[in-house]
Amino acid sequence: MTEANDPNCSVEDTLSRYLDAISNVTPECETIHIEDALSRILCEDIVIKSDYPSFDKALVDGFAIKSSDTRFADRRNPVTLKVIGEVALDSNERLVVQNGEAIRVSKGSLMPENADAVVKPVDVIEEDGVIKVLKSITTDTCVTKKGEDIRANSVFIRKNRKLRPQDIGGIIGTGIMQVKVFKKPVITIIPTGSELVPLDVEPDAGQIISSNGYVLKGFVEQIGGVGKIASIVGDDLNQVKNAISKALEVSDMVLISGGSSSGTRDYTVKAVESIGGADIIAHGVLMRPGHHALLAVVGNKPVIGLPGHPVSNMTVFQVFGKPVLRRLAGITRSFWQDRKETIKIDAFLSKDICSPEGVEDFIRVRLIEEDGRITAYPYTGEASFLSTLVKSHGMVRIPAECACLYKGDRVEVTLF
Structure with a gap:
């Protein structure tokens, strides 16, 4: 067991030391279907393997033409082009347009071979199988070129992005159906205190319904973790120690609610100290509420002892638990993400x-x-x-x- 050097450090210094203590903790990754990826954190860059779009397509409804045919066109001297066919939106038929010809296209449809522009209906007069083009049309007018949006082998979305609905749509649009994301960290919450009773038990005088665990579970899941509330543990050193040891076996982080103070029935600190390899980073921080917060690392896993008072409990989680959980979830501490998450x-x-x-x-x-x-x-x-x-x-x-x-x-x- 290693003890903290200063039991009354500032919040900033304590948090910095605590994050340093878990700096070598690397979140694991897993591959999931894109349908399940909303609000998950990318574990690797998404690289597009082919151009997007994968073909030249019409940007508007109109007529695909060779722009050189309209070089001298204007309203007084329109250019007449023969309409030889149509490309439907769902067609993959590659028609060919020659000089003096036009092919009707829909917005998003495949551009005919040799065509390099689309003229809008408002810029033509259509009659008897021909169109009269009323203005000069330049190359690539109203055409989305192959690879114009995303080039092959380029990064589409970078690692550590928390995927939004529009990200999901964009990924699906490129044809990717499996993404690699960070596993959701599992956080076990241990309610301690002989005065606590479960939700389904009517409390007697002197008893309290255990509620802190549900507040913490909610915060954990808002951030992107999996919150699991353990059974209530009474004020007994061995029971608290056993509960922590059991939680460490199945969790990435343990939150102990209650028992972090210095009273005769506060066993959290002693229980953590008695576990092999425990490193106490801080017990006591220059803050209120939450002065008696316990910050420890056991077996490379964060263990936080939070006061039992509801507001102190929530404050300690917001100040210390949240940054640690974000680290475990793979969320980088960039300015933009901090502003979005907090x-x-x-x-x-x-x-x-x-x-x-x-x-x-x-x-x-x-x-x-x-x-x-x-x-x-x-x-x-x-x-x-x-x-x-x-x-x-x-x-x-x-x-x-x-x-x-x-x-x-x-x-x-x-x-x-």
């Missing part, structure tokens, strides 16, 4: 909020649109109040070096 908006504080200097504070806020701008109403102090979880839309960070933020200040709100 939405932040500006708002104006409704009242002063203060925090002890030296501690990074995460304040839950409710957002209301007033007078054309968004006002953030803070919830302070009620670390375990369930109502604040439901009513709040996000959180405001008060930096460790800042004592207070004041009414009317513009603040950045990280949405849940």
Whole structure:
């Protein structure tokens, strides 16, 4: 077992050290059908093996022609071309157009051989099997050329992209039906505490329905993992240790809800320490809520101990669990992806909020649109109040070096 050097490190330093500790963890890949690939993370570049489109095609309905035939055409001196046939949209017949001829085409249909342009119906007069072209048409007018969109052997979509509906459509359009993606990381959530009861049990006085696990499971699956809630574990060192050891065998990451503090019945830290190869990165972070967070690595797998109070529990996951899970899911920490996955908006504080200097504070806020701008109403102090979880839309960070933020200040709100 390796212990953390500083039990009271800043949030930024602690997260940096924790991500460094799992830097050699490489997500596994799997090949799946494109129908199942929505919101999955690409494990490798998608390379198009042939030109797209694979043939020259008409960009509009009209007449395929040789542009040289219309070099001197205008309304006073139209050029007459004989219409010799038609290419239907679903036809693969390659007709041939010669000088003085035209072939009717539909938008998207295969261009006839020798034709290098399409003239629109508005630019011709059609009568008795011929068209009179009223303007000069240049080469490639209204034609989509073979390979114009994507060249053969070029990268279509790069690795680490979280696939969107339009990505799925684009991939299918190129003829690719199997894609290689990162496997969804499996996250086991262990609820601890002798006071907890399952959902289907009516709690007695002093008992609490176990709910934190379902909050964490929801966040895990929003990001792209598979959340599994283990059975409730009582306040017993051996039970907690056994539950963690069992979870590590079938998981990529373990979240332990409750028991991370320093009370006589808080066994999470001792249980993790007793497992061979455990590396305690931090136990105690200069933040609130969530000061007693435990960050460890066991057998190259992240293990996070989260406080039992609902808001502290959620805050620790947002600050530490989410970045780690994104790493395990194969999501790179680029600016664009961070902005997409963690939405932040500006708002104006409704009242002063203060925090002890030296501690990074995460304040839950409710957002209301007033007078054309968004006002953030803070919830302070009620670390375990369930109502604040439901009513709040996000959180405001008060930096460790800042004592207070004041009414009317513009603040950045990280949405849940």
